[in-house]
Amino acid sequence: MTTEPTTPDALAAILENAAAAAKPLGDLRPAERGALLRAVADALDAAADELVPLAIEESHLTEQRLRGELTRTTFQLRLFDETLNEGSYLEATIDHADPDWGMGPRPDLRRYLVPLGPIVMFSASNFPFAFSVCGGDTASALAAGCPVIVKAHSGHPRLSQRVGEVAKAALAAAGAPVGTLDVVVGTENGKTALLDPRVKAGSFTGSIPGGRALFDLASSRPEPIPFYGELGSLNPVFVTPGAVKARGEEIATGYIGSYTLGVGQFCTKPGLLFVPAGHGLDELIVSTVAALEPAPLLNPRIRSGYDEVLDKLTAVAGVSAVVEASVQDGLSVGPTLVKTSLTNLLANADTLLEECFGPTSILVEYASVSELEEAAKAFGGNLTATIHAEPEEADSLHALLAVLRDRAGRLLFNGWPTGVSVTYAMQHGGPWPATTASIHTSVGTSAIRRFLRPVSYQSMPQELLPEALRDENLLGIVRRVNGQLTLP
Amino acid sequence: MTTEPTTPDALAAILENAAAAAKPLGDLRPAERGALLRAVADALDAAADELVPLAIEESHLTEQRLRGELTRTTFQLRLFDETLNEGSYLEATIDHADPDWGMGPRPDLRRYLVPLGPIVMFSASNFPFAFSVCGGDTASALAAGCPVIVKAHSGHPRLSQRVGEVAKAALAAAGAPVGTLDVVVGTENGKTALLDPRVKAGSFTGSIPGGRALFDLASSRPEPIPFYGELGSLNPVFVTPGAVKARGEEIATGYIGSYTLGVGQFCTKPGLLFVPAGHGLDELIVSTVAALEPAPLLNPRIRSGYDEVLDKLTAVAGVSAVVEASVQDGLSVGPTLVKTSLTNLLANADTLLEECFGPTSILVEYASVSELEEAAKAFGGNLTATIHAEPEEADSLHALLAVLRDRAGRLLFNGWPTGVSVTYAMQHGGPWPATTASIHTSVGTSAIRRFLRPVSYQSMPQELLPEALRDENLLGIVRRVNGQLTLP
Known part of the structure; x- marks a missing residue:
């Protein structure tokens, strides 16, 4: 087990294998590919007692959290198996010839989606299972039929290598083509792979500067390719006076739980909570935050980045500490909470609306609920935005919600943005800088759409049509026939 | 009626109006937006006798062709009205809360697609109706709920202006927000609009260098935006010995008809026809091509570009003229046909696989059908690829078809690629350089997906949900509920 950068020869072989795997992997029936995903899920579950301790060692996250994350990861692989079997992801569409169109x-036309080809996936540091080697991007790309080259994150190199080995062994045993999945080590190797003409898309979860640099690289190729980057997010939460009155304490503790979850290292961490001035929750907040134990951040780079942004935040005039971190030792930090007024926030938006990746959040006190719409307009793209309100206030919230809808991929009511369920209706994405491709999601079954492109067949004989498009519905899938969606 | 470049003040107002129109246009019910499209279609049909002569004057295309193109254009607008009423384009998805997920x-999650915001559309020269001011990009963007700023093509400035006026009057009379559609004149104005932060996507039909430059501009913005460019295509056609034997004459005349249609100015023009050496069709081909009248190209720029590429083609050793253009006068040219061997084509692929926009095509003679797969691999991305074969040859064509599927958005059997029907299953797109975004189409009802992004609502009260996602299916549309596609 090595964590040295992949050698040039090894990288060349990985690219060659991925290119060679594209056709056989893409040619599998959806259910056959689903079986591969299930095999990977089973193997990872079976290796949990080996993988979780490795993940703890490298990420410093808790066992409970990492076991939960592994469950999420294997659940996700199995959900894509279900998606493949259901088959409507193919968007199979049949137009019979129509002389009266x-x-x-109109000629006979039949359209469905085919895999793009090999993908390079840059994994994230903060979810060593769910957004890493066998995480959501890999699961959705493999489901689509695209071989995946994972650029391992330097924060958990041995876990990446080991997960890769377990997954590759499971894939091989299940009959997947060589080259279906591989792991490369080293930033330059990741870039080289992204620039290789045989690679047809890139995906990424990480920082805005890192994602932007790779997006620029992908876009600048002689053949530009799609690059799906999930970058930064502030995830503002707006609390109405009615909500504070009805359940202020519950909101305060929910907020603190959410922003300190996983030592604040979630891309959906609530970075700002807007509350009415005079909310009367200071004492509760101080005691709740102060009671939390310090915990280690993922790695020294996260730690230094956190300190840097936190220093900038707290240096802004009018920003005061509600709770200052008790311990800042090695990787360990205690949670911090600062507060400011809405007026001051807007006056210093450039500094205060920068993501602070770690256990810090800003309590923003507003004078009147009428200011919230203006505050919402100060935000760029986000993964989420949340409103806490009472049901009888709903009618007054349409305008605020409309502003937030333009700026976020997921809108929550009386909830917390951390905890991204993997479902059919999940949207994990949003306008720039939340992502580089707001028209897609990186979580949920729709994530598969990123790795597929449409092909139409015109007047093609039955025997040359893919099974999905023959007259007989061989795959038993939903199809649109002459404009009508038709259940199997 | 002016065709002068739009003034800075007028451009600023157009951008402001488009931004202001985004919310009211997007908030309309799908059927209400459909009615706007229908109003535009009706107004254009009613103005046909004014618009068609203007189009003839500026484009030099025939009346029959232009009347057909206008019919296609208004049909397309009405087909999007139907798409809006059918409603599955919204991808409405409802996951009920599930404690046992x-x-x-799992919380209650509901996802659908919302408009991206204002779009800048760069129109094409060769389809003054169908890929211009009220063409496919505009129709699909308006259908999605996105205001459209059209950059008029300099090849038909007065028609662009007049179509814009007719459409804007129809939109206003039907109650559309001011700023729903506007036309700007001038390349620099188009670029300025594309770079404006209020603009959320771009679309384009035209040359590879032009499209690439705009794609680079869109990608380089501080907030990068999707850019849907439909660029160049060679549209190779592969004819088997069996097909030549069974119906060589029909194929020869079909080919000539297709590559000279619209004076060869179709992005789907068959640029190369692969036929077995010794096909015996030379005499028929010469007489058929020679009998065609010269006809004017669209404009002097198209003419000079055509001459330039044609000169390069014919200068290649081993390329000989089958028919040389009889007349090359002003804008008028007669069709040209050159031929070469497959071996020579592959040896000179850099020159011979460049699109020659105009009435020229290359007859490529091959020695053995076994060479075709290798020939197909020489191509980059294309809009189409075609096979002419006899049914009993189908079994031998799987490998060739697979190579072509990786390189084209539409695969035809025993047909001609010109004539792109607007249907549910049409795919007009393909890998680079056919387009800048191979995962989408610019023709057909799926074209709407380019201008939409997903939003999820988590635990949102009914009264704050959009109609498409409430428990009661208020729009009567297809929805996915707990993973199951559910017809209304």
């Missing part, structure tokens, strides 16, 4: 005779 | 309790 309104613009002139 | 496999990865842990």
Whole structure:
């Protein structure tokens, strides 16, 4: 087990294998590919007692959290198996020839989605299972039929290597083509792979500067390719006076739990909580935050980045500490909470609306609920935005919600943005800088759409059509026939 | 009616109006937006006798062609009205809360697609109706709920202006927000609009260098935006010995008809026809091509570009003229046909696989059908690829078809690629350089997906949910509920 950068020869072989795997992997029936995903899920579950301790050692996250994350990861692989079997992800569409079509005779046309080809996936540090080697991007790309080259994150190199080995062994045993999945080590190797003409898309979870640099690289290729980057997010939460009155204590403790979860290292961490001035929750907040134990951040780079942004935040005039971190030792930090007024926030938006990745959040006190719409407009793209309000206030919230809808991929009511369920209706994405591709999601079953492109067949004989498009519905899938969605 | 570049003040107002129109246009019910599209279609049909002569004058295309193109254009607008009413384009998805969800309790999540915001559309020269001011990009963007700023093509400035006026009057009369559609004149104005932070996507139909430059501009913005460019395509056609034997004459005349259609100015023009050496069709081909009348190209720029590429083609050793253009006068040219061997084509692929926009095509003679797969691999991305074969040859064509599927958005059997029907299953797109975004189409009802992004609502009260996602299916649309596609 090595964590040295992949050698040039090894990288060349990985690229060659991925290119060679594209056709056989793509040619599998959806259910056959689903079986591969299930095999990977089973193997990872079976290796949990080996993998989780490795993840703890490298990420410093808790066992409970990491076991939960592994469950999420294998659940996700199995959910894509279900998606493949259900088959509507293929968008199979059949237009029979029609001599009376309104613009002139229509030929027989049949369209469905095919895999893009090999993908390079840059994994994240903060979810060593769910957004790493066998995480959501890999699961959705493999489901689509695209071989995946994972650029391992330097924060958990041995876990990456080991997860890769377990997954590759499971894939091989299940009959997947060589090259279906590989792991490369080293930033330059990741870039080299992204620039290789055989690679047809990139994906990434990480910082805004890192994601932007790779997006620029992907876009600048002689053949530009899609690059799906999930970058930064502030995840503002707006609390109405009615909500504070009805359940202020519950909101305060929920907020603190959410922003300190995983030592604040979630891309969906609530970075700002807007509350009415005079909320009367200071004492509760101080005691709740102060009671939390310090905990280690992921790695020294996260730690130094956190300190740097936190220093900038607290240096802004009008920003005061509600709770200052008790311990800042090695990687360990205690949670911090600062507060400011809405007026001061807007006056210093450039500094205060920068993501602080770690256990810090800003309590923003507003004078009147009428200011919230203006405050919401100060935000760029986000993964989430949340409103806490009472049901009888709903009618007054339409305008605020509309502003937030333009700026976020997921809108929550009386909840907390951390905890991203993997479902059919999940949207994990949002306008720039939350992502580089706001029209897609990186979590949930729709994530598969990123790795597929449409092909139409015109007047093609049955035997040359893919099974999904033949007259007989061989795959038993939903299809649109002459404009009508038709259940199997 | 002016065709002068839009003034800075006028451009500023157009951008402001488009930004202001985004919310009211997006907030309309799908059927209400559909009615706007229908109003534009009706107004254009009613103005046909004014618009068609203007189009003839500026484009030099025939009346029959332009009347057909206008029919296609208004049919397309009405087909998007139908798409809006059918409603599955919204991808409405509802997950009810589920305490037993496999990865842990699932909240109530509801996802659908919302408009991106204002779009800048760069129109094409060769389809003054169907890929211009009220063409496919505009129709699909308006259908999605996105205001459209059209950068008029300099090849038909007065028609662009007049179509814009007719459409804007129809939109205003039907109650559309001011700023729903506007036309700007001038390349620099188009770029300025594309770089404006209020603009959320760009679309384009035209040359590879032009499209690439705009793609680079869109990608380089502080907030990068999607850019949907439909660029160049060679549209190779592969004819088997069996097909030549069974219906060589029909194929020869079909080919000539297709590559000279619209004076060869189609992005789907068959640029190369692969036929077995010794096909015996030379005499027929010469007489058929020679009998065609010269016809004017669109404009002097198209003419000079055509001459330049044609000169390069014919200068290649081993390329000989089958028919040389009889007349090359002003804008008028007669069709040209050159031929070469497959071996020579592959040896000179850099020159011979450049698109020659105009009435020229290359007859490529091959020695053995076994060479075709290798020939197909020489191509980059294309809009289309075609096979002419006899049914009993189908079994031998799987490998060739697989190579072509990786390189084209539409695969035809025993047909011609010109004539792109607007349907549910049409794919007009393909890998680079056919487009800048191979995962989408610019023709057909799926074209709407380019201008939409997903938003999820978590635990949102009914009264704050959009109509598409409330418990009661208020729009009567297809929805996915707890993973199951559910017809209304």
